[in-house]
Amino acid sequence: MKYNSTRDNSVSVASAEAIVKGLSSEGGLYIPDGIPAVSIDEIEAMAPMSYTERAQKILGLFLTDFKAGEIEDCVNKAYTKAKFGTNSIAPVYKLDKNRYVLELWHGPTCAFKDMALQILPHLLTTSVKKLGMNKEIVILVATSGDTGKAALEGFKDVEGTKIIVFYPENGVSGIQRLQMCTQEGGNVFVSAVNGNFDDAQTGVKEIFTDKAYNDALEEKGISLSSANSINWGRLVPQIVYYFSAYCDMLAAEEIKAGEQVNVCVPTGNFGNILAAYYAKRMGLPIKTLICASNANNVLTDFINTGTYDRNRDFYTTISPSMDILISSNLERLLYLLSGRDAQKVKGYMDELKATGKYTVSEDIFAAVRETFRAGYADDGKCRETIKRIESEFGYVIDPHTSVAVAVHEEYAAQTGDETKTIIASTASPFKFNGDVLTAILGSEELEDKDEFELLRLLSQRFSLTVPPSLGALEDKEVRFETVCAKSMMKAVVNEFLG
Numbered sequence: 001m002k003y004n005s006t007r008d009n010s011v012s013v014a015s016a017e018a019i020v021k022g023l024s025s026e027g028g029l030y031i032p033d034g035i036p037a038v039s040i041d042e043i044e045a046m047a048p049m050s051y052t053e054r055a056q057k058i059l060g061l062f063l064t065d066f067k068a069g070e071i072e073d074c075v076n077k078a079y080t081k082a083k084f085g086t087n088s089i090a091p092v093y094k095l096d097k098n099r100y101v102l103e104l105w106h107g108p109t110c111a112f113k114d115m116a117l118q119i120l121p122h123l124l125t126t127s128v129k130k131l132g133m134n135k136e137i138v139i140l141v142a143t144s145g146d147t148g149k150a151a152l153e154g155f156k157d158v159e160g161t162k163i164i165v166f167y168p169e170n171g172v173s174g175i176q177r178l179q180m181c182t183q184e185g186g187n188v189f190v191s192a193v194n195g196n197f198d199d200a201q202t203g204v205k206e207i208f209t210d211k212a213y214n215d216a217l218e219e220k221g222i223s224l225s226s227a228n229s230i231n232w233g234r235l236v237p238q239i240v241y242y243f244s245a246y247c248d249m250l251a252a253e254e255i256k257a258g259e260q261v262n263v264c265v266p267t268g269n270f271g272n273i274l275a276a277y278y279a280k281r282m283g284l285p286i287k288t289l290i291c292a293s294n295a296n297n298v299l300t301d302f303i304n305t306g307t308y309d310r311n312r313d314f315y316t317t318i319s320p321s322m323d324i325l326i327s328s329n330l331e332r333l334l335y336l337l338s339g340r341d342a343q344k345v346k347g348y349m350d351e352l353k354a355t356g357k358y359t360v361s362e363d364i365f366a367a368v369r370e371t372f373r374a375g376y377a378d379d380g381k382c383r384e385t386i387k388r389i390e391s392e393f394g395y396v397i398d399p400h401t402s403v404a405v406a407v408h409e410e411y412a413a414q415t416g417d418e419t420k421t422i423i424a425s426t427a428s429p430f431k432f433n434g435d436v437l438t439a440i441l442g443s444e445e446l447e448d449k450d451e452f453e454l455l456r457l458l459s460q461r462f463s464l465t466v467p468p469s470l471g472a473l474e475d476k477e478v479r480f481e482t483v484c485a486k487s488m489m490k491a492v493v494n495e496f497l498g
């Protein structure tokens with residue numbers, strides 16, 4: 001299998017190169033030149049397997065330039081009980097007769113980014129070796145919260161790599177700051193930037209595009225890279241857990257082999273739901289994909305009208321990881337639905353850049369409607385849903401998951417569709433303890449409580465165990481206290497690299 005660019009079909013590289021480069025040079029996204037098929041018999045055969053065995057099988061279909069032993073090694077390093085607290089890695093929780101919550105947050109940072117970022121460093125270092133590059137990879141990340149910590153945990157002490165994360169000084173939650181400033185590992189560095197997320201992001205982009213600087217680093221055997229969500233090495237591990245959830249439901253006799261299910265995903269950059277779409281195209285019996293957004297409902301409008309229009313107000317919500325107006329991975333869907341028409345995709349992306357909007361052709365829109373439905377939930381709806389799900393089922397969900405539950409409820413009520421549905425749960429409620437507790441208990445009980453008191457309150461009131469990685473933050477040493485001006489970010493990188 002080779003990888004083309006969504007903007008140029010003449011690009012054709014092996015998966016190792018797609019993973020190391022991340023983005024194709026003309027700005028397109030790498031995409032496999034085919035979609036491997038998995039039969040119902042093969043899916044049934046995966047039902048008794050462990051998560052790591054299922055992962056080897058699915059990854060092997062896409063990373064055809066990797067040896068089976070190389071994939072096995074990457075998978076076994078990434079998905080361990082020690083890191084995920086459970087052998088099932090991504091367990092399925094049955095809420096009621098047709099709702100199944102796929103818990104993707106049992107990893108070290110309590111959010112679903114771990115599912116990809118625990119394995120990406122191993123895929124990347126293996127790829128570098130395969131290409132005979134013999135370079136040290138230095139990962140630079142600007143983060144608004146979840147990605148930075150997940151990348152730090154993923155790359156921590158991975159041989160042949162270093163990682164530097166910049167976060168906006170006043171732009172992350174208390175827990176998120178503590179998670180990053182206490183980061184362990186001999187190859188990590190964290191710095192706050194005096195500014196907002198855009199400042200941090202712009203600073204990192206300037207370093208990436210400074211050719212003279214990158215050339216000088218290359219001479220020293222250092223290659224800069226990003227752990228960006230458009231990297232194929234982040235997308236492909238996400239296909240695995242949809243197969244795994246279906247297999248778990250088969251093994252528990254919740255469904256019969258071949259029975260169709262729906263999937264509902266709280267969406268930001270369109271990565272997670274695109275992985276579900278791939279699973280469907282490969283043969284996993286998925287009927288409808290329901291795309292759930294918060295008040296930043298640019299994808300809801302796109303799926304309902306065929307017009308993508310980012311010219312709208314940006315809202316800061318209680319599901320911040322979905323506060324996005326440009327969903328980069330949608331480009332891969334357009335490529336697939338246009339019959340791999342790279343020129344057409346390039347045209348849409350040029351229009352998006354120039355005017356902030358584009359309207360897809362009738363045939364692409366029809367193809368979108370064949371599989372996708374969409375809805376959104378604002379913060380009020382999201383809080384109300386957290387409270388109601390807790391009181392009905394004694395099950396506590398985080399705000400991102402709540403958006404998906406709310407959108408699915410509205411879909412089911414409008415369509416009468418009672419198909420069993422996998423709802424992707426993307427963060428532990430402990431990671432968003434303040435908003436979750438406010439939704440259920442109201443704000444009065446929370447007054448004057450610090451982050452750790454909130455963790456304990458959530459734990460005691462609902463008989464839940466505080467995730468060890470969050471509880472341990474209270475006693476951890478703060479290792480990183482640097483705050484730099486935006487203009488000093490390159491100097492920070494230089495100092496760390498010596």
Ligand SMILES: *Cc1c(COP(=O)(O)O)cnc(C)c1O
Pocket residue numbers: 111112113146229266267268269270271272273321322400426427
């Ligand atoms: C990143 C993230 C999302 C959005 O996922 P996409 O793949 O960008 O659509 C949803 N929820 C949480 C908690 C996240 O961290």
